[in-house]
Amino acid sequence: MSEAEIIAGGEWWRGAAVYQVYPRSFADSNGDGIGDLPGITAHLDHVARLGVDAVWISPFFTSPMVDYGYDVADYRDVDPIFGTLADFDALVARAHDLGLRVTIDLVFAHTSDKHPWFANSRSGHSGDHSDWYVWRDAKPDGTPPNNWQSVFGGPAWTWDGRRAQYYYHQFLAEQPQLNVHLPVVQDALLDVVRFWLQRGVDGFRFDALNHAMFDPDFTDNPPATDDKPRTRPFDFQIKQHSQGHPDVVGFVERIRSVCDEFGAVFSVAEVGGDDPLPLMKAYTAGTRRLSSAYGFDFLYAPTLSAAIVASSLRNWAGDAGGDGLGVGLGEGWPSWAFENHDAPRCLSRWAGGEDRGPFGRMVIALLGALRGNIFIYQGQELGLLQDEIPFEMLKDPEAIANWPQTLGRDGVRTPMPWDADAPHGGFTTGRPWLPLSAGNIARAVSAQEHDPGAMLAHTRHMLALRQTHMALRLGAIVDIRVLGNLLSFTRRHAGHTIHCAFNIGAAAHDHASPAGDVLYSVNGADLAHLPAWGAIYVGEDGG
Structure with missing residues (x-):
């Protein structure tokens, strides 16, 4: 399959950048304080201008909202707080007009x-x-x-x-x-897949897919023996029998078969847990399973280090010895995210106050250089920080149940700020379901739109490079090196090579980049030096 065929046709998703929308918090069109589908449609221009390939929309189905949409009461309808099926159809039509694919969340482990x-x-x-x-x-x-x-x-x-x-x-x-062990249940869920594909959906993220099956003998789980902190009874067990059953693979193959009926469909498995890598590989191996696996390597990491990144990349090295697409023989394709609707904002986890600007620019350059699909969570392109929500305003059932030991998910789900000069950041004309901080309102789209040094501009620049240079989008990853805080690797595709280097530290370092064209420099990096939080892409052979 040629490069053009991969991008435009059968595997458009390979190496794609996907923008995650949490619909409750993206944009409110009717003033009730809750985001909705028409609000998303009205702001798809912003998403398209970023330069992503697709939008992923978290659940909007009929639900009592005990877990804010991940408790589905009707897989085939839109909850009234978000709109109607006609609103969804309009969203898909507008996205396709803008060249965006539409991916949605399906929750098949439970209802x-x-x-x-x-x-x-x-x-x-x-x-x-x-x-x-x-x-x-x-x-x-x-x-x-x-x-x-x-x-x-x-x-x-x-x-x-x-x-x-x-x-x-x-x-x-x-x-x-x-x-889900029952074929009749699988049949019903596969009909849900068909329903949304018939409405024009281009792909799916399958939530908590490794939770879909369990040991039918109901064997007790053994106790955990590690010394990790434990804040919930769940943490005291090795989940050997309650999730990750081998028969999930057969269900995965049935999902893929339905997706193939409709052509170029992106399918990504969310796989969490204590040892997710074997399941991620199993769910994506070969050509009869899912396109990709969405992992947790960075989502809950309290710090970012060169060693952590290198270790994760080596788990998905692909065709490291060749000069082709870097897909790997029989190996699936990874998907990377630094934050999402469940995980705290990465800049709040990884950087101190004065460093967050330059650190954020380095992090977005790092994300853009990774082999695999990359996911950007709404507001990440603005450098939003985790909001602190007082106990009396919490909505997240996990945070309420485990307060204050569990940080909870509300702080990353606060509304998207569109207009720094409007009440509530332009998210709503009513009272938002969660409050926006003044600091994040100051980072609104309007405040960054015309600033070439803002995080928004860096995100757009990174995505443009990834779209333009197939070595970044499709290439193999080779020569992964770590020296203290310095991380470097090379992306290679069809005779073109891009060397990428990152200083994940506050002290400046020398770094001998190969001679070539500087495609991207962050925080003053050059061919010989990486200042604090510096990053550089160097194209050899015009790569």
Whole structure:
């Protein structure tokens, strides 16, 4: 497959940049304080001007919003707070007009307890959906069937008096686990995939995919033996039996088969956990599984270091010895993100106050140089920081349950600031569902739009380089080196080479870059020197 075919046709997603929209917080079109689909459509020009290939929209389906959309009550409709199916169709049409692909989140490990399937399942043992969820009898003493714990705290089992059984939930009690082991359940979920593909969707992120299946013998999980901090009962176990069952691979292959019916569809698996790499490789290997795996290497890392980055890149080296596309024989394609709707803002985690400007410019250059797909979370292009939300204003059920040990997700979900001079940053004319800080309002799009030194300009420049230079987008990654805070590697494709170097430290260093054209210099870096937080791309052979 040629380079042109990869970008324009069968694998448009390979090496793509994807912009994540959290719809509740992106743009509010009707003044109710909650973002919506028409608000997204009205601001797609901003997304297109960044130079990304696609937009990923977090869940907007019908939901009681206990977990803010990740508890789905109807996979085939839009929740009224976000709009209508007609609004979604208009969004897709506008995105396609702008040259953007549309990717959406599908949550297949669980539904809401308000989903009609669950209502039927809990009504008795003989309903059409009686075994679509995971039901077990109590132990003789009335306690739960095994020791599995939920992510958000406490046992992963809740007693239901209607069936006089426990049901399994890996997250909230309001998110009962689907029995995805059953072919009939898989069939229903694959019909959901078809429904959205028929509406023009170009791809999917499959949320918590490794949570979709479990040990059908319900064996107890062993205790964790590491010395990591533990803030939840979930942390005390090795999740050996409650997630990551090998049969997920068969379901993955069925998903891919449906996607292939519709052509160039991007499919990415979210895979978390204590040892996600083997599952990420399994879900993406060969040509019959998913396009990519969305990992957690950087999302919760408290610091950024050259060694951490190098280790992650080496896990997905691809065709390191060749001069082709760098896809690797039988190896999947990675997807990288530094922040998202669940993980705190990277600049708040990784940089001190006075360093955040130059550090942020170096980080966006690093993201753009990585082999794989890159994800940019809304506001990351502005250098937004984590907002501090007082307890009385928290919405996130995890943060409320584990306060103050768990930072929670509200601080990264605060609204997108569009206009520094408008109330609430131009996000809404009403009262926003979460407050915006004055500091982030000052970083609004309007304040950066015409500033060549702003984070927004650097993000656009990085994305333009990635679109222009196929060595950055598609190339193999070779010669990964770490020397203290210095990280360097080379991207190579079809005879073109780009050397990339980064100083992930506050002290200046010498660095002997190869002779060539300086394609991108950050914070005063040149061929011989990398100042504090300096970065440079050097193209050899015009690469």
